Amino acid sequence: MKKLLLLGLFGIVALLPYRASAQISINVNIGSQPLWGPVGYDHVDYYYLPEIESYYNVPDRQFIYREGSRWIFSASLPSRYRGYDLYNGYKVVVNGRDPYRNFDNDRVRYAKYKKVRNQKIIKYSDDPRYYVVKGHPHGMPPGQAKKYYSDDRGNGKWKDKDKDKGNDRGHGKDKWNKHDDDH
Structure with missing residues (x-):
């Protein structure tokens, strides 16, 4: 029994480096x-x-x-x-x-x-991932970017958690996705 326990423990230890090598690293910049x-x-x-x-x-x-x-x-x-x-x-x-x-x-x-001029660049992107880029027109720190969205006309709007309570802070009529506030 003692040999079986040692053999099982050895097997687990032998698999640890194998599992560690299977991890994936993702670098986002x-x-x-x-x-x-x-x-x-x-x-x-x-x-x-x-x-x-x-x-x-x-x-x-x-x-x-x-x-x-x-x-x-x-x-x-x-x-x-x-x-x-x-x-x-x-x-x-x-x-x-x-x-x-x-x-x-x-x-x-x-x-x-060399003469292609139709590439969309970060400065003019309405993708919220780029709101954290220094100098972006929306110029928000990472924690604020998820509170911001772009309406159908490309105008940026702040999400307002008080909107459902009747307070729209002067933002006008906005389209709200009920699930956005859950994130």
Whole structure:
């Protein structure tokens, strides 16, 4: 009996590392993405900017561009890109380490996006996930974003828990989802 108990305990201990390795880690960096970044991404390491053949490192808030044969890492773009509009230029999300090492492939692969101007960006998004981004028009801290919603016309409104009690705080007639207050 003692051997069976020890064998069972050994089996459980042997399985512990196996279970730990099956865990998944999710990294969300919505709050660190710039206002000119494209919507729809919970995590972004880099943007590739095809029109100026440069990269932007989201976590480090650095542009990466070529100067001759060297890669330069800088908080701003060089003067030769002075007229480039980050809000209108197309951005390709590239996740991974040191994407500029794959520049020759990226340059060819994403050249077709050089004149594309229809990408929706965070600044103009009505997705509540982006309300936490510093400088977003709604400019709310994370705890406040869930109290905010956008009506059918794209106008932002504060949820009012007193609305059902007859106090609408001057917000006018709003559409309310009964289940929104439960979250």
